[in-house]
Amino acid sequence: MIQAASGFAALSIPITDAPSYAPSVICDKISGLAISNAILAGLFDRQRTGEGQEIEVPMFETAIEFNLMETFAGAAFEPPLGKPGYARIQVRERKPFRTADGFACIMPYSDKNWQDFFAFIGRHDLIGDARFLLLSERSSWFPFLYGLIAEAAPLHTTDEWVAFCDEANIPCMPVIDLADIGDDPHVKAVGLFETVEHPYAGKYHSIRRPASYSAAPFELRYHAPMLGQHSREVLLEAGLTESEISDALCESDPKVPDTQTL
Template identity: 40%
Template structure:
């Protein structure tokens, strides 16, 4: 039983930001009920599939959930959702708040059904500014939070987005913290709450924590930016046969590293002698390191850096990371049998607890796989469920042959 055992989460989110957050709650033991529209979560269609609607991005963001299909445009579908709300602990959504209001599912309406509920909205922009009603996606928020500008500034190239859904996942993880804080506050106060998690503000705070720099001060001391992170030489070092990721960072690292490679004299150079000196001359410092690393193989450098206690990691690709010895030893990756998809590779939750032990993961569900089960638990009789299914107000996954 995980630390959130007994917590019921209604997950109205789709695509990635919300599902990533609700999966984390499910990983911690919450009963997460994924409310899907008849057309299903769009992310089901992303990537190669064995069966329609079960793509890899969906599989990796929707474990530990049950799926129910309800058409909320029909009165009986909304009525079913309201019945589920009555005993839920959390309701999550990631459409614009205006859309929830049009459905009659604004915070006031939901709290009238269940005053104890934590009503969590993950959306683009804070609701007290001119962008409040705008739609938002990861790429747009990365741009607004300066990430493509910083990439261009660091590389001298064209602006680019980070090649992962960084904003979705960071905002999703931020939402987990906000939801857990609200549940804790509910224990003390006896009332639920509304928590808004805007993408734009969250990501601007995340990025500018590093890069506001001299713009922190009035008048500004510089044009902003963390020089070390923006150095064009800050990248994996080329070795004689590949690449390695190493960070010779503090004074201890530098003395140990230079001693290991017979370059102790560099510590007499003001550009290398102190952290402040290295920071002021970071492009030169990284350039010197790059020239040193080119002289030996990756395996040689791994042994040298290990002995010198200088931080380093391999530069993995998408295949080699699967064989990383640390991840293998910790059981991070495993292959499980999905009832409809056959053998699939999955990643375990990184966190562990001394006393709370989450149950074995529930695999990502087929669309509507648990519709009948969830409605039965909400008090619907079998004939009522049959009527909802016949009317198209609810839907359930068809029977499947074992993969």
Template identity: 45%
Template sequence: MSEARPALLSGVRIIDMTSVVFGPLATQMLGDLGADVIKVESPEGDMLRQVQPAQSTGMGAAFLGVNRNKRSVVLDLKTDDGRRSLRRLLRDADVCISSIRPAALARLSLAPDALRRENPRLITVAAVGFGSDGPYRDKPAYDDSVQAVSGMAGLATMRDPGARPSYAPTILADKLGGVTAAWAVMAALYHRERTGEGQHVEVPMFETLASFLLVEHMAAATFENLPQSFGYSRMLVPHRRPLQTKDGYITILPYSNAQWARFFRAIGREDMLSHQWVTSMDERSRNIGAIYDMVGQFAPSRTTQEWVDLMEEADIPVMPVRVLPDLPQDPHIEATGFFQRVAHPSEGTIWTTKPPVKFSATPARHDLRPAPCLGEHTEEILSGAVED
């Protein structure tokens, strides 16, 4: 039997000075790939520890969800001893990622340039709300405020001018920022592997979410002298919504000309096969709301399962609408082992999810280390730090 290969990021040490979700999600993803992530916490700990629900004080479910595969060290960076200990940790670290505001880091003599003077190979990462070259750079940033200013909350009003702005019911800006920060770290590590050079990386939530939204919503503004005509119409028509069936809701999504033809043939509407909405994508795009509305009128004639069977037979994308409590019983989720139970030393047996990306040679792991208790590894980590 061949020996197990080292994890993808085995030997990479990351000093994680982030809190809540943005930075911690990024470092958890890197920890799943084998990096040694050292979570630096204040004596009070990451504030996410206190967010309910929780079984034990300081071990909230949300904290458990973004802090596996890390070790926790408590350092009071307001003290000389705390800052000295951190500098010792950084001397042989590969990455330092921080969500502390840049001005505060500078006051603590922990600015990226100063850290790289002591360790030129160090990659420093600023997980910030707003880019440092804009007037919002010193503003505090939370998921709701970034959803508001990025245009995310206002998408509802672009679909329906009478609607009120609304937040996506998930911490989208934080999580997208975390995913972006993780790939940015990987890119910087690859650059250093080729050149030996460390560098500073800035990942702003605002610009990241705005860029993400504008992939399709740049739309006609792409071609204007003064960009104004934003909004991808297919995403914004009010008819784009789950369809109500006899007993629930479903998503039916013919897209190509051939799929629309098969859809109308399957429901016995051959009269639509020569219609421009079916034969011309351009005409269909101009009238997408009307054709979606037509499908919505047909939907109540069958049950959800009857629609699934009919559409699968016609090879048309279809999925039932589910809520989160349905996921553990989803047959695909069950077959992939997506939900996993792991033993936690303070919380007992808890549920978690496997990393979704599969590597054939260097698989990601969800079970290397459970999320740490506050300061659980302080002595272990500081005793191994490089001395002055």
């Protein structure tokens, strides 16, 4: 609902001629980040002033702000100088490209990047072409340029593209499935995942927080609670008496569900 209402779904119209949803609960997660930032700012203000305050973070408005960060463009002026949008991104040809054995994001960016790319794919006729020498000129030719990448990408394997791009300092990355992300060398090197054991559900993969602190290393202190596991504590904190809670709860301990339903 929020993706539709905030303009998020409509961002794909210039690309696919139809609105679409991001394949993620992205508005929920954006709002969570906004909430945590707002709370931290509120705590900082309380530390300085000694006074607290009520904080409201609406998902709808948060998603609109998030979308307009880079797409407000000419519509930010009054009267408008243009429609909202980001031409370099809202191009149907801008996407992961199919290589000879998979997919890769191949993204020449700088003036030199494009000249090196033209040489690699054998389009020497485009080297030095005034249309592509500078970003100010290239910005009108993104569909054509990304189309060149799409044509050339299947002629080489993903590893060959990565090798060339690394040497030429061109941004490039293989498209990695989430199911394989744990095998990524960098992910392994930084210890992003660990296998832990839940007292009821058994072993599972835990992902540490990406942020790190020199004086407070990440530590998993609690597992996800089972349904009703903390009902008694929550109700006591809400002011109910032990007898009232016992009357309200059928059992003092939560039932452990079958792991297949977790």
